[in-house]
């Protein structure tokens with residue numbers, strides 16, 4: 001490894017827990033996946049939980065592997081999915097496993113609010129109301145699991161909770177804090193208006209760190225049991241979407257991105273939030289990005305649909321590769337119906353293909369279900385992009401698709417065909433690269449986001465997709481989108 005530095009990224013998503021080493025030679029970063037295990041919410045008596053101690057344990061195994069493979073760990077950064085959190089009790093211990101945002105508490109709470117209340121929260125924060133936001137989950141716990149809320153002293157979002165488990169330090173991080181819908185995105189402070197309105201305990205929320213600073217060190221007992229060096233933990237965009245956006249290989253400050261994973265986060269980066277009635281109406285949020293930037297985005301259903309179709313197909317015991325699924329979708333010659341991937345029916349169905357058939361009111365073959373899912377996802381991308389162009393009064397020629405979902409070249413091509421824009425796919429390891437990119441600030445505090453992006457751009461390969469030229473295919477794609485727009 002020569003004298004490359006070994007930066008470690010924890011990348012925890014809804015479907016996998018991963019540890020990567022980022023080997024930095026002073027010019028570029030080479031990422032190496034050192035550990036990966038599946039992640040899954042666990043249903044206990046109808047409530048979905050995350051097994052946080054399993055996640056903690058697997059991250060330790062990954063950290064140890066990174067040390068054994070590449071030597072001294074320079075530092076560690078944590079990125080995870082947003083919204084979910086754990087509560088520490090009065091005696092300083094974790095009060096049970098964190099709940100998963102796919103429970104229905106949030107929806108029940110949000111449905112009980114008046115339009116005025118919803119407007120007030122959006123105005124106070126700049127974040128869109130979505131049933132899964134931590135605010136509604138927390139209020140749901142207050143109402144439906146009151147014993148947890150009563151005993152809670154600290155609210156720690158998943159990366160903050162992991163940071164506490166690894167370092168013993170209680171702190172928060174701004175990008176993940178924005179997924180609560182309690183942070184005011186104008187000044188990045190927890191909104192006293194929201195806290196007072198819902199009579200939340202303000203001391204639940206820990207102080208926020210600054211990107212690039214070291215907030216703690218690996219606990220001595222963990223370092224001892226893993227037989228690795230005591231390494232610093234660096235504050236960085238610990239919301240996976242925010243770290244992924246750091247790695248977008250854009251050539252200018254102004255770009256469109258889709259961070260593609262279980263969710264597709266479709267947006268652009270801004271210096272200041274845009275908080276007005278149109279933004280609210282069109283369903284956009286001003287989430288926290290890296291180093292004070294705003295990721296202005298729409299949270300749209302992504303690979304979740306395809307992941308669940310695949311899961312259902314595999315229930316009989318046979319395994320399918322993603323290539324096989326693409327071939328099946330591509331073999332479908334018929335005109336398929338389109339559906340709104342963001343409809344409630346697809347949020348957590350027991351059987352995704354059945355949910356699609358029921359929603360479209362058609363008996364579809366599995367090939368048709370797959371084709372319909374691909375087309376519908378691409379149509380939802382186009383609709384969100386049209387809205388971004390309207391709200392920002394700009395036109396974009398290129399869409400950067402980053403994250404695990406950009407491995408799917410079939411979806412990349414259909415997205416280019418439907419949106420009639422160039423798609424640049426990559427990097428796939430977007431979250432980890434962004435995470436490691438910001439860790440570089442530990443030693444080079446003056447590194448700007450622009451400079452970090454240049455380093456990351458040198459470190460990756462991308463693939464380009466241009467819109468279909470064949471006129472009859474073009475017409476077919478246009479017809480699909482017209483249908484989609486007419487319906488949704």
Ligand code: LFR
Pocket residue numbers: 013014080081082083084101239240241261262263265299
């Ligand atoms: C993407 C993501 C989204 C968030 C969703 C649920 O991985 O973090 O940004 O809305 O997961 O937490």
